[in-house]
Amino acid sequence: MAISIGDRAPDFTLVSQTGERFNLGDLLGQKSIVLYFYPKDNTPGCTKESCAFRDRYDVFQAAGAEVIGISADSAQSHQQFAGKYDLPFTLLSDPDNHVRNLFGVPKTMWVLPGRVTYVIDRNGVVKHIYDSMLDFQAHVDQALDTIKSLEAAPANTGDRVTA
Template identity: 70%
Template sequence: MAIKVGDTAPDFTLTSQTGESVSLGDFRGNTAVVLYFYPKDDTPGCTSEACAFRDSYQVFKDAGAEVIGVSSDSAYDHEQFAKKHNLPFILLSDSGSQVRKLYGVPATLWILPGRVTYVIDKEGVVRHIFDSMLDFKAHVDEALRTLKAIPA
């Protein structure tokens, strides 16, 4: 069952690129979260998207949000990807795609993991969902537009 706008975002715990366990619930009550699912580290589209989030990271922080990227790559692969592209945000390893399935992120052509961004407010409510495999920069633009519309 796919998560919808207005739903409470399901909590989960995954390993980050630094080897730490990160839970979505750790942010609840403190900060909004831009949770973006992407297919694979260091591929052209995923690199473009990650770098777009990197380039706007301070704007997200100023808007009261943390950016978290999720793919099925290993924590080690995430670490290498983050170092190579100077990514300042959290990357989580969903090696069995359990969280991807929990959120109902669709596959493209039934084989490629989808690219979906969720904007989750401080209370843990999903405020916006954006799904586009090819419009990488729009994930950033849509998330920022939504964050600016959420009352402080």
């Protein structure tokens, strides 16, 4: 069952590109979270999306949010990907797609893992979902707009957009 707007984000622990264990619950109460699921390191679309998040990372940080990417690639693959493109945020390895399945991220018609971005507020509530395989920049733009609206109006109920 897919996560919806207003649901509490499921807690999980995965390994990051540095080999450290990352637990989502450790950030709750401290920051909003932009959690983006992407198909694969070093592919054209995933590289564009990740670099778009990189290019706006300082703005996300200034707005009180942390960006986290998740794919099934290994921690070593993530480390090389992050190094090659100077990605300043955490990339998590979900090799068995357990967390992807927890969130209900669909596969595409091409049988690739889907590309979905979730914005989670400081309390762990999902406020925005954007699902599009093709519009890489919109993942960043919509996440940033949502983060800014959360900071301006904490009672925002959120929305889901599919392109």
